[in-house]
Amino acid sequence: MREGAExxxxxxxxxxWGDLAVDIGDDAAVLAPPADGTRVVSVxxxxxxxxxxxxxxxxxxxxxxxxxxxxxxxxxxxxxxESVLIAFVIPEAWREQLTDVADGMGAVIREAGARIVGGxxxxxxxFSITTTVIGRARRVVPxxxxxxxxxxxxxxxxxxxxxxxxAWEAGETxxxxxxxxxxxxxxxWAEGEALAAAGAxxxxxxxxxxxxxARHLEAASGVRLVLDAARxxxxxxxxxxxxxxxxxxxxxxxxxxxxxxxxxxDGWATVSAVPLTVVGVVRAGHEEATSASTPGPRGFDHFxxxxxxx
Amino acid sequence: MREGAExxxxxxxxxxWGDLAVDIGDDAAVLAPPADGTRVVSVxxxxxxxxxxxxxxxxxxxxxxxxxxxxxxxxxxxxxxESVLIAFVIPEAWREQLTDVADGMGAVIREAGARIVGGxxxxxxxFSITTTVIGRARRVVPxxxxxxxxxxxxxxxxxxxxxxxxAWEAGETxxxxxxxxxxxxxxxWAEGEALAAAGAxxxxxxxxxxxxxARHLEAASGVRLVLDAARxxxxxxxxxxxxxxxxxxxxxxxxxxxxxxxxxxDGWATVSAVPLTVVGVVRAGHEEATSASTPGPRGFDHFxxxxxxx
Numbered sequence: 099m100r101e102g103a104e105x106x107x108x109x110x111x112x113x114x115w116g117d118l119a120v121d122i123g124d125d126a127a128v129l130a131p132p133a134d135g136t137r138v139v140s141v142x143x144x145x146x147x148x149x150x151x152x153x154x155x156x157x158x159x160x161x162x163x164x165x166x167x168x169x170x171x172x173x174x175x176x177x178x179x180e181s182v183l184i185a186f187v188i189p190e191a192w193r194e195q196l197t198d199v200a201d202g203m204g205a206v207i208r209e210a211g212a213r214i215v216g217g218x219x220x221x222x223x224x225f226s227i228t229t230t231v232i233g234r235a236r237r238v239v240p241x242x243x244x245x246x247x248x249x250x251x252x253x254x255x256x257x258x259x260x261x262x263x264x265a266w267e268a269g270e271t272x273x274x275x276x277x278x279x280x281x282x283x284x285x286x287w288a289e290g291e292a293l294a295a296a297g298a299x300x301x302x303x304x305x306x307x308x309x310x311x312a313r314h315l316e317a318a319s320g321v322r323l324v325l326d327a328a329r330x331x332x333x334x335x336x337x338x339x340x341x342x343x344x345x346x347x348x349x350x351x352x353x354x355x356x357x358x359x360x361x362x363x364d365g366w367a368t369v370s371a372v373p374l375t376v377v378g379v380v381r382a383g384h385e386e387a388t389s390a391s392t393p394g395p396r397g398f399d400h401f402x403x404x405x406x407x408x
Numbered sequence: 409m410r411e412g413a414e415x416x417x418x419x420x421x422x423x424x425w426g427d428l429a430v431d432i433g434d435d436a437a438v439l440a441p442p443a444d445g446t447r448v449v450s451v452x453x454x455x456x457x458x459x460x461x462x463x464x465x466x467x468x469x470x471x472x473x474x475x476x477x478x479x480x481x482x483x484x485x486x487x488x489x490e491s492v493l494i495a496f497v498i499p500e501a502w503r504e505q506l507t508d509v510a511d512g513m514g515a516v517i518r519e520a521g522a523r524i525v526g527g528x529x530x531x532x533x534x535f536s537i538t539t540t541v542i543g544r545a546r547r548v549v550p551x552x553x554x555x556x557x558x559x560x561x562x563x564x565x566x567x568x569x570x571x572x573x574x575a576w577e578a579g580e581t582x583x584x585x586x587x588x589x590x591x592x593x594x595x596x597w598a599e600g601e602a603l604a605a606a607g608a609x610x611x612x613x614x615x616x617x618x619x620x621x622a623r624h625l626e627a628a629s630g631v632r633l634v635l636d637a638a639r640x641x642x643x644x645x646x647x648x649x650x651x652x653x654x655x656x657x658x659x660x661x662x663x664x665x666x667x668x669x670x671x672x673x674d675g676w677a678t679v680s681a682v683p684l685t686v687v688g689v690v691r692a693g694h695e696e697a698t699s700a701s702t703p704g705p706r707g708f709d710h711f712x713x714x715x716x717x718x
Contacts, residue, residue, distance in 0.1 A: 124485065124550050124551050124552075124628075125450060125480075125481040125482070125484035125485050125551070125612060125613060126448040126449055126450035126481050126482050126484070126485045126487060126541075126543075127448060127449050127450065128446055128447065128448050128545075128548055129446075129447035129448065129449055129542075130447075131441060131447070136438055136439075137438070137439035137440075137441065137447075138436040138437060138438050138439065139436055139437050139439055139491070139493065139525070139526065139540070139542065140435060140436035140437065140493070140526055141493040141494075141495045141526060141527060141528050141538070141540055142495075142528055143495045143497060143528050143530045143538065145497055145530050145531075145532045147533075148497075148530055148531050148532050149530070170435075171435040171436050172435070172436050174435035174436070175434065175435050175436045177436060181449070183449065183450070183451040183540065184451075185451045185452075185453045185538045187453060187455055187458075187534075187536060215449065216449065216450055216451060217451060218451050218452055218453050218538070220453045220455050220458055220459070221455075221458050222455045222458055222534060222536070223457075223534055224497075224532060224533055224534045226497060226532070226536070228451070228453065228495045228528070228538035230449070230451055230493065230540040231436075232439075232449065232542075233436075235438075238438055240434050241434050241435070242434075302435060303435060318434075
């Protein structure tokens with residue numbers, strides 16, 4: 099490895115990651131075929147002052163969030179990550195903090211049972227992490243398979259990230275639970291795999307908020323999700339409207355026949371410690387009723403208005 | 409698909425890409441197993457004012473360069489791309505130009521015979537493209553396999569990008585050939601596949617410059633590359649020292665036994681229109697002689713000093 103700052107940085111990252119990072123150092127990484135199931139791949143970016151502010155969370159938490167956000171896209175397909183590639187853009191001010199970022203990412207990737215197989219380092223004036231995740235699904239669950247009559251279920255308790263952002267933006271300290279949901283969310287891969295195995299017909303993570311992502315699923319499936327606002331599982335002391343709109347939420351929204359749901363619910367305690375809640379039902383008629391089909395205002399659009407900074 | 413600026417942008421990109429972009433719209437993309445060979449994956453970032461300046465090249469050329477840089481990492485493994493994921497960070501000022509960027513990327517990806525299977529859009533203040541490429545290699549060629557006695561070969565004519573950057577930085581207009589090599593480089597996947605099939609023992613692309621990347625290969629293989637400066641294939645009117653140092657060069661440097669090289673050279677005209685040149689030989693003794701083993705000053709370190717902007 100050539101001397102120089104880039105390679106010092108790579109060496110420092112490799113030292114933090116140990117045997118988590120394998121066979122890095124070639125132009126590309128070799129992927130073994132999946133032992134079973136289907137290969138799936140996704141990419142997600144985490145940009146300073148768009149997806150987080152450094153004053154809100156620690157460097158380690160920045161790493162945790164970036165890894166969880168990327169892994170969550172696989173969980174939403176019923177897939178589990180096997181290989182991760184990490185592309186950093188690193189301003190000078192971030193150089194010293196990079197090992198903490200690496201530790202946060204490493205902890206999440208290790209817990210997922212995945213490996214870091216490649217990446218890229220670039221200088222730049224704005225810190226960002228673009229994470230590619232490659233995994234396998236025994237059964238792929240798209241957004242597009244919801245059927246009329248399916249139940250609509252959601253994992254976990256919602257609204258924490260939204261409440262935390264609201265507090266930070268008002269100059270207040272968020273409640274510990276809400277802060278934790280923003281700073282160190284848990285990806286729901288076990289839940290996603292269980293939902294897939296149980297026969298979920300459509301699934302999505304609600305990183306744009308329950309309301310917004312319900313619309314994505316509706317559009318992909320050509321159906322209407324009729325959600326019951328009173329049944330939305332809300333975190334402690336969080337207003338339902340915040341829970342419905344909260345972005346940066348890595349819970350899963352899925353559709354499945356009632357019979358399959360009943361069977362899954364019976365054994366859910368062996369899958370996960372977070373609740374699985376029925377929040378609505380799938381109805382026909384996407385086109386004519388979209389605007390009235392989900393409660394509360396729209397989830398926000400992280401392009402027109404950035405995901406976490408407004 | 410939900411309304412809003414993000415989705416308008418996605419729709420515009422999809423319209424440009426047509427059938428080049430397949431099955432986009434889920435949380436992750438499904439990858440079919442390779443028809444033959446081994447799966448390889450790589451990621452590369454292209455950041456404004458680090459890897460290019462907007463005043464130097466058109467938006468379409470920005471897209472071409474970003475795609476070629478990413479595909480080149482696969483070519484350097486003897487692999488050909490099948491699937492591409494593109495993560496854009498887009499400042500407002502770039503929104504209108506994004507279709508031109510997409511056209512440039514699309515042209516390269518289409519010519520490579522690959523498809524766009526996913527991506528990510530994020531707002532941000534600095535434009536960047538992070539490209540993940542997934543492909544297959546019939547025979548993977550790492551950096552680490554060079555053997556004492558192998559010949560060292562390089563594709564193409566070197567120095568164009570370096571000469572173009574020197575001219576731009578001096579406020580001059582680069583020569584057309586040099587500008588073209590920076591603005592619209594050609595990835596060498598056919599050449600990479602042919603070198604792999606012919607028995608190359610080690611290979612790397614020289615995106616950090618011949619001198620710098622020769623050191624990478626030396627370190628990975630534990631050997632010394634003794635290069636003959638007089639044999640370096642230099643582009644028109646380009647000083648040898650520029651050719652040796654020029655970064656942003658997407659030619660391939662490979663090692664292979666002389667007998668295999670002879671067979672490959674006999675049929676090279678059917679593989680490629682660019683020359684394949686023997687520039688040196690592999691010797692033993694990496695540790696004691698690295699600093700003297702490659703001609704000219706070191707290739708540059710695109711972290712300590714950015715790849716194209718100094």
